[in-house]
Amino acid sequence: MRILNKLVFGGLVGLGLLPLGLLTVWALGEGWHFPHLWPKRWSSTAFLQIFSGKMGESLWLSTWISTCVAVFATAFGYITGHFVSHHPLKKWLLRLAYLPFVSSPVILATCLLFLFIKIQLVGTILGVILAQWMFAFSFAIVFFVPFWSPQMKAIEELVYTLGGTALQAMRHVLWPMSIAALRMCFFQTFLISWVQYGITLMVGGGEIQTLPVLVYFYVNEANITFAAMASLVLMLPAFILMTVNRRHVWRD
Amino acid sequence: MAPSVLVVIQNLSKRFGNAMILQDISFSLHRGDLLAILGRSGSGKTTLLKCLAGLEPPDSGQIVVDGQDVRRLKPQVRGMVYLYQEPLLFPHLNVFENVAFGLRLKKIAEKEVKTQVNALIEQLGLADQAHKAPHQLSGGQKQRASFGRALLVKPRLLLLDEPFASLDVEIRAQMQTLFLNLAKTYHTSTLLVTHDLKEALIMGKRFGLMQNGSLKLYETPQAFIQDEQTGVLREMAFWQGQG
Numbered sequence: 172m173r174i175l176n177k178l179v180f181g182g183l184v185g186l187g188l189l190p191l192g193l194l195t196v197w198a199l200g201e202g203w204h205f206p207h208l209w210p211k212r213w214s215s216t217a218f219l220q221i222f223s224g225k226m227g228e229s230l231w232l233s234t235w236i237s238t239c240v241a242v243f244a245t246a247f248g249y250i251t252g253h254f255v256s257h258h259p260l261k262k263w264l265l266r267l268a269y270l271p272f273v274s275s276p277v278i279l280a281t282c283l284l285f286l287f288i289k290i291q292l293v294g295t296i297l298g299v300i301l302a303q304w305m306f307a308f309s310f311a312i313v314f315f316v317p318f319w320s321p322q323m324k325a326i327e328e329l330v331y332t333l334g335g336t337a338l339q340a341m342r343h344v345l346w347p348m349s350i351a352a353l354r355m356c357f358f359q360t361f362l363i364s365w366v367q368y369g370i371t372l373m374v375g376g377g378e379i380q381t382l383p384v385l386v387y388f389y390v391n392e393a394n395i396t397f398a399a400m401a402s403l404v405l406m407l408p409a410f411i412l413m414t415v416n417r418r419h420v421w422r423d
Numbered sequence: 424m425a426p427s428v429l430v431v432i433q434n435l436s437k438r439f440g441n442a443m444i445l446q447d448i449s450f451s452l453h454r455g456d457l458l459a460i461l462g463r464s465g466s467g468k469t470t471l472l473k474c475l476a477g478l479e480p481p482d483s484g485q486i487v488v489d490g491q492d493v494r495r496l497k498p499q500v501r502g503m504v505y506l507y508q509e510p511l512l513f514p515h516l517n518v519f520e521n522v523a524f525g526l527r528l529k530k531i532a533e534k535e536v537k538t539q540v541n542a543l544i545e546q547l548g549l550a551d552q553a554h555k556a557p558h559q560l561s562g563g564q565k566q567r568a569s570f571g572r573a574l575l576v577k578p579r580l581l582l583l584d585e586p587f588a589s590l591d592v593e594i595r596a597q598m599q600t601l602f603l604n605l606a607k608t609y610h611t612s613t614l615l616v617t618h619d620l621k622e623a624l625i626m627g628k629r630f631g632l633m634q635n636g637s638l639k640l641y642e643t644p645q646a647f648i649q650d651e652q653t654g655v656l657r658e659m660a661f662w663q664g665q666g
């Protein structure tokens with residue numbers, strides 16, 4: 172039974188890592204044609220693109236945009252989640268927060284596009300951050316509403332009756348108790364923004380080339396090597412964040 | 424000399440939507456008193472405590488503490504600590520810091536904090552648990568730490584909302600005795616609400632019965648026992664039948 176478990180586990184890990192392995196071979200190999208099992212040559216051209224050129228620029232741009240989106244979505248979601256969870260119309264407000272996920276992001280972005288053109292945010296980094304933030308913010312609200320549970324409210328009220336002000340309750344009790352949830356929400360909203368394609372393409376007007384946009388650009392160009400390298404770069408932070416996130420979640 | 428009146432509640436009412444939760448509640452509490460209010464779930468016990476603590480605004484009525492109407496005062500300055508059914512220890516603080524929490528808020532000197540907290544922790548029988556995290560404690564130990572945290576701020580009135588309900592029978596009995604001793608030592612005035620008849624009888628000096636938002640107070644423990652509605656007589660008859 173234990174051997175079977177190990178085999179299944181190994182198989183699942185292998186399946187999970189297979190795309191990464193394949194992308195690595197595509198990104199670093201040259202002249203890989205059928206029926207060869209292995210590329211003819213290895214090249215670092217695509218790899219060097221990470222540090223300079225278009226891919227490097229996209230990497231920094233994506234990092235910058237996703238960090239902004241994650242910071243603002245987490246901060247606003249934390250506060251709004253508190254408001255919604257204690258509101259008499261909690262159910263209705265929560266349904267509103269689900270709206271961006273119920274309607275397709277692309278459809279919503281098309282609707283928003285008119286507004287963004289009017290306020291001249293199309294083709295700007297700020298426009299992309301704002302558009303992505305709307306989705307990440309909704310996610311953060313949905314994430315934090317259950318966090319602000321009746322028990323958290325009871326703890327908050329207990330601090331008040333012990334003589335603590337709202338600021339003291341936040342500083343000494345609620346904030347320390349929130350750190351794990353804040354960290355998890357930050358990671359997840361970062362990832363939501365990191366892999367966002369449709370909204371970025373529409374609101375960015377093709378001028379804001381984040382990594383997902385660049386991957387499609389290379390795919391359209393039939394530049395498999397660069398597309399594979401950009402995909403690897405796109406995937407790796409997600410893997411790193413998920414690993415860190417999982418470790419902290421287990422620890423906390 | 425008769426103890427002075429600490430709290431006077433007059434015609435306190437509270438409604439949630441169409442439901443009348445509290446109806447013209449009136450009673451008074453003396454210093455050092457322990458009023459036990461018996462009531463079923465949904466009878467309005469918790470709302471009464473929350474109104475007193477300042478966590479829920481009453482629709483009408485007066486709450487006078489030490490001669491001062493406290494209705495407009497925030498919970499922080501009312502001097503009433505409200506303890507829930509769960510101990511609600513802060514998970515990021517150890518037992519010592521949980522008990523010391525109220526003193527830390529008041530920015531009491533470190534030396535004084537250590538002296539007071541260590542003395543109380545000793546009384547609570549938690550001396551060897553002081554540096555443990557709340558999740559390392561048993562249910563009874565958590566509840567003891569919770570009482571310690573509340574008593575150390577020397578509240579004018581302690582509001583207990585079924586504080587022993589989550590404990591098993593044996594631990595509950597120990598906790599009831601411990602609390603009565605602590606309340607005596609710290610001269611604490613207490614308002615306890617419970618659905619547990621036995622707990623009300625063990626803990627209370629004075630008694631009340633809450634039904635559908637109305638409170639009935641009893642002049643003597645005997646009057647509480649003799650009232651059919653409290654269920655004491657039925658309980659006694661049951662156990663006599665068992666014997």
